[in-house]
Structure formats: C-alpha cells, structure tokens
Amino acid sequence: MPLQSEHITGLTHSRPLPPATVHKAAQDQVLLTDARRVGANRFLMAALWPDDHALYHPDAQGKGDPSFVVESVRQAAIHLSHGFYAIPRAERAFVLDQFGVEVLPPGLPHGHGRPLPVVLDISCSHTVARSGRADMSLEADVLIGGTLYARAAVRWVVMPSRQYDVLRRRNSPTPTAGSRRLGSMPTVPLGPEAVGRRLTRDVLLADAPDLAPLSWLLTMDQTHPVLFDHRSDHIPGMVLFEAMRQAAHVAGGGGTGGPQRVDAQFECFGELDVPVLITAEATGDGPGAGSLVLAAQQGDRTLARVRVARSAYAEAVPC
Structure with a gap:
C-alpha cells in the first residue's frame, strides 16, 4: 500500500529516542528518532544515520555501510515490542533469531558530512503463547529521500527471564x-x-x-x-x-x-x-x-x- 505523504512528513529526525527503548546505554548509539503506527501492524519509523559514527562508515567507493540497515531494524524490533505491542521492559529477554538485508542498486548513499535522514516502512507480525513467549517478525523498506534503497527482515523472540535462563543453560x-x-x-x-x-x-x-x-x-x-x-x-x-x-x-x-x-x-x-x-x-x-x-x-x-x-x-x- 503506498504511503501517504503526510505520514512521512510528520516524522521527526530531530533527536534520538530514549536509549532504554532500544536497549542501548549511550544516547549516541541510538539511530531511531521517531515512530508512529499507520495501520494495525504497519509502522513508520524515522532514523538518522550519523556521518561520524564510531564504527560504521562509507566504503572506498563512497557507498553507505549496510550495517546501518541491520542496526536500524534491530533497534526497530525492540522499540516496536515495547512501544506498540506491550512487551514489558522488566523481566524479559530478547533473542535474535535471524535477519536478512538486501541493498538495491546503486548501493546505499551517504550524507557528505551531514547526518542522513532515513524512513523505515515496517510491517510487523507477532504471536504470544500462554507461557508469555512472543514470536515476532518484521519486514522493512528503507527509504532515503523518498527512494527505496534497501529491504530488511528480522525475526526475534521475547521471553520471560525464567524461560531465558533455561534456554541459556541448554543452548x-x-x-x-x-x-x-x-x-x-x-x-x-x-x-x-x-x-x-x-x-x-x-x-x-x-x-x-x-x-x-x-x-x-x-x-x-x-x-x-x-x-x-x-x-x-x-x-x-x-x-x-x-x-x-x-x-x-x-x-x-x-x-x-x-x-x-x-x-x-x-x-x-x-x-x-x-x-x-x-x-x-x-x-x-x-x-x-x-x-x-x-x-x-x-x-x-x-x-x-x-x-x-x-x-x-x-x-x-x-x-
């Protein structure tokens, strides 16, 4: 379904989300800046990719680092779980299961000395068992300047800490x-x-x-x-x-x-x-x-x- 322009223009890239909402300790490691629900299980999220990131940087040809996509959708998975699917922050463990990223030609752009505003168009699904375990997944289109540059998918599991302790010992x-x-x-x-x-x-x-x-x-x-x-x-x-x-x-x-x-x-x-x-x-x-x-x-x-x-x-x- 095409995005309505007012949905995108209503997002802000002005400041990072609180670090705790994406399980980060340092503010400068938060890539996400805004999130809003635009359908039952569809979301728009804004991200800002810094030009001077401590690890990710353009390659020798000037193409942006695909790790930005991976980390952005990883943070999106956590933020959606807490902010829109009522997953408690306390006594819960997040376990990353799998992810996939496809970068479209001609590769990711870079900001030429400026942070790069990004929009994630996300569709999410989740199932919750009686035990409290939630199996979740998302698919995301990565838009920069209104152009689709990449697609990503993530699957993760959220479980009560007691279940995690058992899984941790066994696995x-x-x-x-x-x-x-x-x-x-x-x-x-x-x-x-x-x-x-x-x-x-x-x-x-x-x-x-x-x-x-x-x-x-x-x-x-x-x-x-x-x-x-x-x-x-x-x-x-x-x-x-x-x-x-x-x-x-x-x-x-x-x-x-x-x-x-x-x-x-x-x-x-x-x-x-x-x-x-x-x-x-x-x-x-x-x-x-x-x-x-x-x-x-x-x-x-x-x-x-x-x-x-x-x-x-x-x-x-x-x-």
Whole structure:
C-alpha cells in the first residue's frame, strides 16, 4: 500500500529516542528518532544515520555501510515490542533469531558530512503463547529521500527471564579439545584496512598458527563503545555479525563490491571466555559478483551462519 505523504512528513529526525527503548546505554548509539503506527501492524519509523559514527562508515567507493540497515531494524524490533505491542521492559529477554538485508542498486548513499535522514516502512507480525513467549517478525523498506534503497527482515523472540535462563543453560556450547587448543594459540589481529574498518579497536579477526585458509579467531574488546554498549552474558549477535562482515571483506579480497544481500541465522549462545573460530567459504552460487558462506564456531556448536552475496555496484549516488 503506498504511503501517504503526510505520514512521512510528520516524522521527526530531530533527536534520538530514549536509549532504554532500544536497549542501548549511550544516547549516541541510538539511530531511531521517531515512530508512529499507520495501520494495525504497519509502522513508520524515522532514523538518522550519523556521518561520524564510531564504527560504521562509507566504503572506498563512497557507498553507505549496510550495517546501518541491520542496526536500524534491530533497534526497530525492540522499540516496536515495547512501544506498540506491550512487551514489558522488566523481566524479559530478547533473542535474535535471524535477519536478512538486501541493498538495491546503486548501493546505499551517504550524507557528505551531514547526518542522513532515513524512513523505515515496517510491517510487523507477532504471536504470544500462554507461557508469555512472543514470536515476532518484521519486514522493512528503507527509504532515503523518498527512494527505496534497501529491504530488511528480522525475526526475534521475547521471553520471560525464567524461560531465558533455561534456554541459556541448554543452548550453550561445550568446550572441546580443539577449542582449548585454539585458546592457547598466539594471535595477531588483522589490520583495520584489511577488514574494511578504520580503527584498530574495531578489528574482530586475528590470525593464529596452523589455522586453515579463510579462518580466523574472534578477538573482542569488551569496552568497545558500539559493540559492547551494555553488558551481556553472551557474545552479542551484532558482534558475531560484524566479525563475519569483516571476514567477508577479507575473503572477497577487500574489493569495491559491497554486500548486496546478507542473510544471518543465529543458532546458539556464545560464551565470552571461550575461543570462537570464524570461517569463510566461497560458494559461487548466489547473485552478484560472488557469494560467501560464513560461520562462527565455538566448541561443539555453530553460533551463527551468514550468507553474503557481494555486489559490483558503481559509485553510490550521494544525498
């Protein structure tokens, strides 16, 4: 259904939403600025993508970072749950199940030194069990200047804390001899340029002796202002996603083609004190300039899998 212009023009991009409404601690990590219901399960949300974000930045060709899309819809999922579906903030745990993002040609724009106003046109669905568990999903069109630049979908689960505690105990890896061996290896972090980032603190991949080609160990700085904005009892999903985004950049040779489509599935909670192996494998069976399948392995379990289809877009159209 087409959007009414008054719906979009009525949104404000003037200030971020309160951090607690998107489960953030720092105000400068909040991307969303406004939200309104325009149908029974349809919403418009405004976001402002900063030009000077602490982690996300344009690539060498000037295309915007698709991680902005992922983080925007992740925050949207949380805000909708609390603000429009009456999910309590206390005694509830949010578990990210899967997400997908498709970036349309010619790639995401950037703001040329100014924040970039964005509108998310969202359709949401949810079911609530008698136990209090809510299974939720959304699909979003990402509009910039009235033009569709990307599509995204997210599935997540909200459950009472007691259910989460049971799931957390059952769905955790068991350390193996191999993981203990990984933990004893000397590691050398990759350079920021190699993983498509600007700062050493942003690097999540490290080389180690005897690793197979296209394999790295996850290295985490738990004081990172973006990736560890607040405390967690497990490796955050966005940390795993960023690590595999970096692995895709390395495996793709650091070329100019950014991700055209990303599909992520989260399977298991990762422990913060057990080594994680990140692997990449070229498949060649997806759209774009090439496809990669990435995985995060800890002990005897796979924590997450990501499929990345790389694009070969020309220079992005600036806004």
